[in-house]
Amino acid sequence: MNIDSRELRDALGQFSTGVCLVTAAGDEGVAYALTINSFASVSLDPPLVLWSLQKDAEIFPVYANAATYCIAVLAASQEAHSTAYAQKGGHRLSDSDYELGTNGAPLIKNALVNFECSLEQSLDGGDHIILLGRVTRVSEIEAQAPLVFFGGEYRELQ
Template sequence: MTIDSRQLRDALGQFATGVCLVTVMDDDGVAHALTVNSFASVSLDPPLVLWSLQRDAEIYALYESAPNFCIAVLAQDQQGHSSGYAQKGGHRLAAQDFEPGTNGAPLIHNAVVNFECSLERALDGGDHTILLGRVTRVSETNAQPPLVFFGGQYRELK
């Protein structure tokens, strides 16, 4: 049975997700951010999380080999971050949006929470690579509504 990719995408869009930025530093010390909604917890002991990276992403090589990264859960008022860093060619992180984390990966200012991670393993996930990260530090939680995506649109929790 063949599944229509557009139909599958629309069906998967019926699952509400949070929106995150995954951040890394390149070898030249330039910070980059990528918008994802594929973030999930995996294990508390050891502390593991995952996210998936599209194999044909223009910055695939930078992310799939980064030894450290940060996953920032975006707040409702950070929709501009989500839209901006999702654009092709728009992944260079603006200096005013971050500060360096303890592992070198950028922490996003005013995010709901930042998870600093080291790459544990990369796994085949079809047209994506699943990146398993070991959480090495968690920032203080910023008590504000998260940015939510559902049905192809940003939404608010009520």
């Protein structure tokens, strides 16, 4: 059975997700951010989370080789971050958007929460790789509305 990729994408868009930025420091010390919605909890003991990265993404080498990174869950007020860091060629993190975490990865200011991670394992996932990260630190939780994506649009929770 062949599945049309556009139909599959539309069908998957019926699952509402939070929106996150994954940040990492490149070899040259430049801070990068990438918008994702493929974030999931895996285990509490040990503390593991996962996300996936398209193999042909221009930013692939930065994240595929990052020993540490941060996953920031975005607030509704951070829609502009989501849009900016989802653009091809737009992954260099603005200095005003972050501070360095204890693991050396950038933490997004005013995010709902930041998960500092070390790479535990990379797994093949077809046209993506699945990055399994061990959570080494969690920031304080900011009480604010989350950024939610559903049906190809940002939405608000009622």
